[in-house]
Amino acid sequence: MSPGSRTGTTPALLTDLYQLTMLTAYDELGMRAEASFEFFVRHMPERRGFLLAAGLQQVVEFLEDLRFSEEELRWLEGTGRFKPEALRRLRDFRFTGAVDALPEGTVFFADEPLLRVTAPIAEAQLVESRVINLLHFQTMIASKAARCRLAAGDRHLADFGMRRAHGAEAALLAARACWIAGFDSTATVEAGRRFGMPISGTMAHSFIEAHDSESQAFADFARVHPRGLTLLIDTYDTVAGARKAVELQRQGAVVTGVRIDSGDLAALAREVRAVLDAGGCRSTRIVASGNLDEFWIADLLAAGAPIDSFGVGTRLDVSADAPYLDCAYKLQEYAGRARRKRSTGKATWPGRKQMVRRFRADGRIDGDLVALADAVPKGEGMLVPVMRGGRALAAAPALEESRARARRSIASLPEACRRIRDPEPLAARIDEDVRALADELDGTVGQRPR
């Protein structure tokens, strides 16, 4: 695990209060048996034909590092909510369990377990809030970023989302998720440092405005970037900006790109391309930005807009059209017995489960099966062992590896899943054994007479 990739240790108190309450209850009650919890998405968001797993590495780091600091314990003591023996227990708390999961960069669908945690119930329960917090966000962003990749074909895609991401960690993890999903670069410098991603950037309107004229601003920027520069040309008049870029290149500057951030991007890109080409700037690339998403990118390219590179920000980093996933981390087995929640609209499939994926001869996914883990022959399941005894089984995979897996996994999707508009996700087949187990539990647990 590369130390630089950690985004910092999570405070143990970054959890919901009821996790601590339940942990101490389990201890007091002597409930120490092993539990299995699974994280899954209940329903696909309307505009998603698939989801892309991301965030596992941060979950592993969190579970390995989880400790209550003396400062945290003192604060908990001060709340008067915890008995001395509970605080002693928290002081010694370590995650000692097992994790099985879909590797990052794997496509998946509703009802399929993305991650399974097996540990003494107090441990498996305590980690719920942060596990969801990490997996939900990166998976949501990777899933939208993957659609941007599909829409953009082989054009350059840059993450511009930091400013409207939800805080520092969101900005960094969004950049990471985009990278896994196939983006080419990020504007967020710290993400470049932590995750080894390429960074990219141009200039802001304020640089132009701080000069008395746009031409002067361009000339000044060229002076400090003699080896090549991207000019932002839409501050006043985009086509006039393109002409100034041509003029600047004539005077010896290396204008590698021009960026258009507003207006009718398709029409402007065509006009700008014509100006650049006529002016001998055939290799100058056109970068487009400004509230882009996969729909807009697809429309621009369908309209033949000669755009070489897209900067995608806000709508990606908040997953604007599907701003949360209906996901859960649920108890599936305790003390060797399957468990099931039956709340209206939120019932779960019980038992420790595995997902088996069948492929067709052409490499495309034929279908997914969710079966009881014990019934799946070793090596056939898509969830692989990740942690045992509280430790990662292997060094963190390089992000390049997750990125390559995402490319292959997305390529294996049926066409209907990959469509930008009206995609149709696959529905996993729930194995008969799982259904039978659910029926069996419905007939007993919870109905048992008092």
Add this chain to the structure above:
Amino acid sequence: MSPGSRTGTTPALLTDLYQLTMLTAYDELGMRAEASFEFFVRHMPERRGFLLAAGLQQVVEFLEDLRFSEEELRWLEGTGRFKPEALRRLRDFRFTGAVDALPEGTVFFADEPLLRVTAPIAEAQLVESRVINLLHFQTMIASKAARCRLAAGDRHLADFGMRRAHGAEAALLAARACWIAGFDSTATVEAGRRFGMPISGTMAHSFIEAHDSESQAFADFARVHPRGLTLLIDTYDTVAGARKAVELQRQGAVVTGVRIDSGDLAALAREVRAVLDAGGCRSTRIVASGNLDEFWIADLLAAGAPIDSFGVGTRLDVSADAPYLDCAYKLQEYAGRARRKRSTGKATWPGRKQMVRRFRADGRIDGDLVALADAVPKGEGMLVPVMRGGRALAAAPALEESRARARRSIASLPEACRRIRDPEPLAARIDEDVRALADELDGTVGQRPR
């Protein structure tokens, strides 16, 4: 400034690459004059009748603490993008400027400056990405939380959003924003520790499911919480769960609350209330949760649902119906001259501006005026001095103070702004001087012949 409230120093590299590129360009070009940037919202989201300012304290902490570490500088050096003198400049970088802003907990509308940064242009530019990142998120969450408060009347409101917040910082800052907007508690323990907010929590379905029966789970939870407990009653059958709560209280437990997390909340709350009242549990409170937002809360209460407390999570912490604000941090003045961006759909009002709010005799807002800052008599503007010379002018206000301001500020809103459905925001009047300045700039800058 209470040291405990800081969520950790922001890495200086948590910024967009172009900020570093422009900073070094300004230095090389000798452009060291003072610039004023303003942060504002361009357009109100469709379903918001007002916005509530939040996040200023984190901006102040960021600006005071901003330093490039040796490790960051070494990494930058390794990219080969920066000259030695640029790296030396970054090593000595400090924010030395001034900040004027709306105090946290102030309502505002489109086009009104929320914050103004005045500093040598390289400094004022560099901080853009993180300033937006902090102000945008907390303001968006506080604005939605304030609507939940309006919908809920005097019922208890708890923030349950950590798990679907976008990472660690988002979870903490969302809790903080909710607290400013009038929430009563958060489930996020670390937010309680950092910000001194009350924390609250109940139990999860898994606690019930880990037991052989719901009754046994309730009895066990009561055993470890003899002084009072809230029972989650919807795991199997909500009304049956309520009967078990009554039975438990008969046996001596103190059932202070029951929580319903699924199903027809209005109908179930009525049935549960009847069961509780008939069973002598008149003081047992009903807590509702499960994908709630201000619309649903309003509907439940309009339907007469006897709910005492709402746990609001996902839809609040991602502001699901308005997942981003169309906001910007723009150059308004440089070297004593007003500046203006004219990009299509993104034109700005130029000059350093102030917002003046007029009140009616009944305390309600009569109207807002955005005028040139120099034209507003001292003490009349809503933006107040916050930092000078890179230091905060006063210790951080207690969150209680921002919370009280929010209560007063929201109370001063016209009724149409406060409506949950089809709210109508006020439109600030843009002063003639500002318009004249815009016209004047349009006639010169950027049109200047080359």
